Amino acid sequence: MSTVFFHIDLDAFFASVEILDNPRVKGKPLIIGHRGPRSVVSTCSYEARSYGVHSAQSMSEALRRCPEAVVVEPNFKRYSQKSKEVMSIISSFAPGFMQMSIDEAFLDYSNMEKIHGLAGKAARKLKEMIKAETGLTVSVGVAENRYLAKLASDYHKPDGLTIVPPERKEEFIDKVGLEKLWGIGESTLNSIYRKGLRNTKDIRSLEKESLVHLFSENLGNFLYSIVRGIDPGLFKGEAKSHSLSSERTFYPDVYSIDALDSFIFQMAQELSFRALGEHVVARNVGLKIRYSDFSTYSCQYTPSYSLYSSSDIYKIASRLLKEKYNNSGVRLIGLVLGSTYKAEEIEQMELFREKSEKERKLEKAILELSKSGMKIIKARSLDTEVSDNKQ
Structure with missing residues (x-):
């Protein structure tokens, strides 16, 4: 391969961390989420998935499908700690590291064979390192571009390894199937079927111009690329020193603003701990929504103060969602902390504006811990005023 990319995906990550910490729930259907009346499933174990439980599903529906499920409150501080351990291993394995969530x-393994051997051998070595050092399993996809690598990592789960040779990429795409291609949501799939196209081979038989005419410029170009194993350019890295981002992809598409808001809350927690771990604060929060028709909407808000607190990030992002969401099906939602700076470069008056004495002391203590290199995991949560339906 002229270029080689790995996609490393932690298997049922939140659930796996809970099982690692509490082996008694191993083998049981495990759901991560809150039991509130408007709560949604954050994620679940593979045992729960066999009952039809899935991410973004209402908790009431999940428990109807699997009444014997064990429901565990999410522990984002713990997940952030374990994620940092895994990402540290991956980023030290090869220089082309890109954390997506x-x-x-992703890991760019191009021209790295002299260091760790051929791609297959290197991927197995990386999997073994992660398992030995963290107790967690990952599934790895290896291919000539990021899109194929992401598809490949999902092909054999859990604890899988799938390698897609360049000369067999169209064969692999056909095996994956149209309904499982990343970026094809339920609405798009139905639209494709209505045009009389039944599989990836049918789409591949059409020229790009025909696909654009049948659908739209964005969707037509996207379909033309993915059925040929060509990277459609969805995964673009951002400099670590300038922004931090997190995304969630849904299948089927999500239509509930409460469910979307719940995932925004999760991503705000994740980005807060990543920012503290890297000793940075941000100037703005960005929201990205990709709808069922593949249109993508992005917006951002820059407050008068700097950002690192999950409560501040969540409040801004939640407001953006309520203002901008158009009630259509959503296949992807993402948050970005933009224009980040080292914490010591920000005026302290900006950081601790208009907060209670208790909150100011707590946030200042956490910031000082992060700057001194101590584990943020030991700090208490800052999110003390988030209602149940926002969790």
């Missing part, structure tokens, strides 16, 4: 990352 708390539980997945």
